[in-house]
Amino acid sequence: MLTQRTWIKNPLAVFTANQLDAAGGLVIEGSRIAELLSAGQQPARPVDSVIDAAECVLLPGLINTHHHFYQTLTRAWAPVVNAPLFPWLKQLYPVWARLQPEALALASRVAMAELLLSGCTTTTDHHYLFPQGMEEAIDVQVEVVGELGMRALLTRGSMSLGEDDGGLPPMHTVQSAEVILEDSQRLIQRYHQRGEGAWMQIALAPCSPFSVTPDIMRESAAMAQREDVRLHTHLAETLDEEQFCLERFGLRTVDYLDSVGWLSDRTWLAHGIHFNEEEIRRLGAAGTGICHCPVSNMRLASGMCPTRDLEAAGAPIGLGVDGSASNDASNLMYEARQALYLQRLRYGTEYATPERILGWATRGSARVIGREDIGQLAVGKQADLALFRLDELRFSGSHDPIAALLLCGAERADSVMVGGKWRVREGQIVGLDVKSLIARHRHAAKRLFADI
Ligand SMILES: [Zn+2]
Numbered sequence: 206m207l208t209q210r211t212w213i214k215n216p217l218a219v220f221t222a223n224q225l226d227a228a229g230g231l232v233i234e235g236s237r238i239a240e241l242l243s244a245g246q247q248p249a250r251p252v253d254s255v256i257d258a259a260e261c262v263l264l265p266g267l268i269n270t271h272h273h274f275y276q277t278l279t280r281a282w283a284p285v286v287n288a289p290l291f292p293w294l295k296q297l298y299p300v301w302a303r304l305q306p307e308a309l310a311l312a313s314r315v316a317m318a319e320l321l322l323s324g325c326t327t328t329t330d331h332h333y334l335f336p337q338g339m340e341e342a343i344d345v346q347v348e349v350v351g352e353l354g355m356r357a358l359l360t361r362g363s364m365s366l367g368e369d370d371g372g373l374p375p376m377h378t379v380q381s382a383e384v385i386l387e388d389s390q391r392l393i394q395r396y397h398q399r400g401e402g403a404w405m406q407i408a409l410a411p412c413s414p415f416s417v418t419p420d421i422m423r424e425s426a427a428m429a430q431r432e433d434v435r436l437h438t439h440l441a442e443t444l445d446e447e448q449f450c451l452e453r454f455g456l457r458t459v460d461y462l463d464s465v466g467w468l469s470d471r472t473w474l475a476h477g478i479h480f481n482e483e484e485i486r487r488l489g490a491a492g493t494g495i496c497h498c499p500v501s502n503m504r505l506a507s508g509m510c511p512t513r514d515l516e517a518a519g520a521p522i523g524l525g526v527d528g529s530a531s532n533d534a535s536n537l538m539y540e541a542r543q544a545l546y547l548q549r550l551r552y553g554t555e556y557a558t559p560e561r562i563l564g565w566a567t568r569g570s571a572r573v574i575g576r577e578d579i580g581q582l583a584v585g586k587q588a589d590l591a592l593f594r595l596d597e598l599r600f601s602g603s604h605d606p607i608a609a610l611l612l613c614g615a616e617r618a619d620s621v622m623v624g625g626k627w628r629v630r631e632g633q634i635v636g637l638d639v640k641s642l643i644a645r646h647r648h649a650a651k652r653l654f655a656d657i
């Protein structure tokens with residue numbers, strides 16, 4: 206059987222971070238990009254279908270490097286709307302502890318649907334809640350990822366340090382080290398795919414310094430090394446956390462990270478805000494990735510990630526929407542726009558260009574999660590891409606199409622392809638009844654708060 210060839214023809218603009226000429230569009234063959242065409246150039250061989258992209262900007266599929274899907278059930282909850290991280294967490298933990306598999310499946314479907322519609326083709330999720338009945342939470346998520354046809358790096362999160370032992374989460378939300386490690390091993394064996402074009406990967410992700418023991422950090426690092434999978438955690442998000450590390454371990458956050466064997470290029474960190482110069486140098490030298498989550502950082506007033514200094518030191522930077530209880534939208538284009546504006550406040554207009562920020566959302570995020578086969582429009586890479594139409598009202602009168610995406614506020618892709626398959630067409634997810642999903646998800650969100 207011949208492999209299907211599709212020509213995405215003559216886009217208005219193409220975002221190739223490496224300045225490749227693709228004005229004539231690109232040809233997809235099977236699951237990969239086969240040709241990049243310059244203006245007026247014809248494909249080398251006949252194609253089976255042609256997509257006219259004359260009104261569209263073509264981007265590599267965006268990559269989301271931090272999320273908590275389950276939190277879509279607890280968006281904009283009045284008691285925590287105006288709370289900073291620690292009180293926000295303390296009020297939400299008991300609600301989250303009521304999570305059940307069906308609600309997690311709906312929450313994951315909603316989060317991924319939102320991401321897909323914003324042009325995202327690969328996402329991570331950091332799931333660290335395994336109360337009774339939720340022992341197979343990651344298995345539930347694997348199934349939903351398959352339904353939506355996205356690429357995913359699901360992280361087996363964990364919490365092992367409860368309130369009685371000096372941690373932040375309530376005791377009924379934490380698990381023993383044995384259970385965590387056994388399940389981590391099982392998930393890697395069952396689901397982790399290796400190599401080019403992988404659709405499903407597993408990483409290990411103890412939640413944060415204030416919710417896990419140093420032992421779990423060390424054991425997770427050892428398992429990640431042994432199994433060659435990635436490591437993820439929250440770090441240096443707030444000054445409360447820094448204070449916790451100083452009091453409990455007598456160490457600042459990066460010293461703590463180093464002390465448990467995590468300061469490496471296998472690790473990526475969510476937030477990465479409160480670092481001093483020496484810590485930035487060490488993170489850069491180690492090649493530790495940082496996921497910048499601007500909206501969450503602004504909502505919780507956590508601070509600003511020092512992206513320029515981290516980049517200059519050698520740390521890869523990616524973007525993440527973070528969980529929906531602190532964002533509360535799973536829209537990666539919206540996140541890129543906020544990153545541009547927030548980083549301009551810190552480093553000025555000339556640093557935070559649309560090209561740099563879109564670079565973080567694509568190639569940067571790919572580096573952060575250790576992938577070289579996605580995040581770029583180049584021959585041989587996976588055919589993961591998004592088309593944004595610029596004939597909407599919000600773009601009328603704009604000139605530079607790439608800048609217009611962020612400055613005019615693009616938020617919804619017209620078409621999204623993952624591994625050569627269309628997952629979004631004309632702004633709709635192929636095969637998903639969104640109306641019915643919303644009805645079921647809203648019902649599950651209400652039930653979570655019943656009798657509270
Ligand atoms: Zn988070």
